[in-house]
Amino acid sequence: MSVIERTPRIETADLTLRAPEARDAPRLAQLMNDLDIARMTSRIPHPYGIEDAEDFVVRARGVDPATDCNLLIEHEQWGVVGGLGLNTPPAAAPEVGYWIGKPWWGRGVASEALAGALAWAARDWRKRYVTAGHFADNPASGSVLIKAGFLYTGEVQWRPSLARGELVATRMMVWLA
Numbered sequence: 123m124s125v126i127e128r129t130p131r132i133e134t135a136d137l138t139l140r141a142p143e144a145r146d147a148p149r150l151a152q153l154m155n156d157l158d159i160a161r162m163t164s165r166i167p168h169p170y171g172i173e174d175a176e177d178f179v180v181r182a183r184g185v186d187p188a189t190d191c192n193l194l195i196e197h198e199q200w201g202v203v204g205g206l207g208l209n210t211p212p213a214a215a216p217e218v219g220y221w222i223g224k225p226w227w228g229r230g231v232a233s234e235a236l237a238g239a240l241a242w243a244a245r246d247w248r249k250r251y252v253t254a255g256h257f258a259d260n261p262a263s264g265s266v267l268i269k270a271g272f273l274y275t276g277e278v279q280w281r282p283s284l285a286r287g288e289l290v291a292t293r294m295m296v297w298l299a
């Protein structure tokens with residue numbers, strides 16, 4: 123049984139990772155309606171409208187916190203700047219995914235958010251390992267994951283990208299708590 127009964131609130135030096143709320147939908151729709159973000163993810167559609175953001179908030183609040191948590195990344199000065207999810211497929215380990223709004227790329231936000239989420243997953247969620255996969259043409263995400271301590275497993279999976287409408291070679295990684 124998991125020790126976690128509700129979506130966590132994770133604090134780092136400059137960030138709070140927290141459950142999305144209905145009032146976040148307009149900001150999410152604005153930031154996520156960006157092909158440069160969507161095309162690097164499996165599940166973010168493009169274009170991305172307010173209904174997509176509202177659906178995301180409802181779904182994120184409806185998951186079982188023992189297996190899934192979908193969080194917004196809020197910066198203490200800049201407000202909501204991105205999202206990070208830890209989701210557990212049946213009979214598998216949790217897998218992490220994230221995105222940052224383009225105005226804040228290259229400022230260390232993904233690295234700080236991921237470090238905070240992994241520390242929480244190990245300490246409070248009691249997970250022994252976390253997996254991740256990045257599209258082979260997305261070296262930026264590879265750098266984020268390597269910096270966080272992920273290692274390449276050597277496995278390449280062909281995964282769908284909703285925004286591209288095709289399967290994309292995906293390099294799988296693992297992080298041991």
Ligand SMILES: CC(C)(COP(=O)(O)OP(=O)(O)OC[C@H]1O[C@@H](n2cnc3c(N)ncnc32)[C@H](O)[C@@H]1OP(=O)(O)O)[C@@H](O)C(=O)NCCC(=O)NCCS
Nearest residue numbers: 159162220221222227228229230231232233256262263265
């Ligand atoms: C990938 C993404 C999350 C990076 O977020 P970010 O906040 O800009 O990342 P950080 O600033 O923490 O950068 C972490 C490292 O990646 C490196 N990096 C960032 N952008 C890069 C790029 N375009 N190419 C190569 N390396 C890059 C940085 O140099 C940094 O390393 P350093 O600290 O040693 O310099 C962001 O670009 C994004 O949201 N992209 C679209 C969605 C996506 O790719 N999600 C991940 C799917 S697996």
